[in-house]
Amino acid sequence: MLLLFRTLSKLPLRVLHGIGATLGWLTYWASASYRRRYQENTRIAGLPWAAVRGGIAGAGRMMMEIPWLWMRPADRPLGETVRWHGAELIEQALAQGRGIVMLTPHLGCFEITAQAYAERFASVESPITVLYRPARQAWLRQVVEASRSRPGLATAPATLAGVRQMIRALRQGQTIGLLPDQVPPEGLGVWAPFLGRSAYTMTLAARLLQQTGASPLLIWGERLSAGRGYAIHVYPGPEVSADSAPESAATLINQSMEQLIRLAPDQYLWGYNRYKQPRGLDIAAAPTVAPGERGG
Template sequence: MITLFKILSTLPLWLLHAVGWGLGWLVFAVSGVYRQRFVANARQAGLGWRHWRGSVGESGKLVAELPRLWLGRPVPVQWDGAQHVEEALARGRGVLFLTPHLGCFEITAQAYAQRYGQTQQPMTVLFRPSRQPWLREVMSTARARPGLHTAPTTLAGVKQMIKALKKGQSLGLLPDQVPPLGMGVWAPFFGREAYTMTLSVRLAQQTGATVLMAWGERLSWGRGYRVHVQPLPASLPADGAQAVRIINAALETLIRDCPQQYLWGYARYKQPRQEI
């Protein structure tokens, strides 16, 4: 599989995206469980067919582009809102980037590392190691690059993240990822209660880090990506539950701006697992 990944990483981005588009529709057609969850999540957000249908193919592109992003040549990246990053770094209190399952969330950390990670402050991203040994090896190799560090989803990883923010460094999280039981609260997400992580709120409150929303828009015809960055619309209050609601509302706004690139097939409303 590693050899296959290396071969795929040499292909042009437009070709990988074309293959991924077909893969996305194939999975949507043959997997009833995935299709039902996909449609139900989109309808929960109040979206009709014409608003979410593009996300079927985009979900496949998300998988197909990974070999190129992990092992291939750098891809073109544009920035929208880079001034927010530069202003936050200048404050020196650390920067917490919150990136939903929207567009290409892999590119946001890579783009930051390339533009800011080596010359200003590195970024640490939270990740859960794959159960597949070959994929775990590929991921660890791909994500260990100049200006970009990784932290596991363990207590040691949380301590590593707090330490990084207190040094004025940057951190990347997926705030709409369902955390293990006991590490989140139930909060509305598109009008339905979803178990939502409190880690992002705790990190911001404990360190005084600047919180920014970021996501990587996948441009058409393999032209690369555009990283969008913007501040939270409101400051996070001391009350953790209320702070989580503010983050969820901000995520909803981002997703409504580009619903065709959200990962509607993600099991956002599932019951949290018991951490072992």
């Protein structure tokens, strides 16, 4: 597998994306459960099929671009592969010195956002710290760790130690990045509306903002057509008050994620099992979302 990753990493991005688009559709038709989940998630979100069908190929492109992203030499800059929109918001937030919490859903290429930020704004002394879950396979764990050992890019495991690491980084005026639409373990989330349905939502993002007073920003990496690279989009993030209840804060962050997703629904991972039940929770505990409570 490691040899395969290295081989694929040498192919042009346009070739990888072309292969990925085909694999995305093959996976969609080969897996009935994946196909049902994809269709159900988009139906609940109230989006027309024409707006979301592109996400099928997009999921395959995401998988095929991983070797290119992870195995790219650290001394090879992204250069013209990345275009920035809203970079001034990052500059303004850095000038405030409060630290930055960068939030992105499973939209577009979320791996590129951390690498692009590290290359343009970070340094060894002041890196961006991203939250991740260590891979179960030993070979993949080694690849991930090596790929993210880049100047200006640090990683924090999804553990108590990792949370403490991120808090320290924010209090030093640094930047952290995480995906708040990732399903958290039992006891580390609350039920909140998300795209027309209640989803078990992490409280970590809001807690980090409340405890450190950091600046919230939204960021996502648009995957450009024909392998032309990526466009990084930055927007103001949700202002979470210090006294907001966990459910209210999680709902606010979910709404901001929805706003990004609805900008480019064809680049969201609709096949992601966002509404799964964390182990140990009673499915009856998930409240029903009324039509008037849907975000967007």
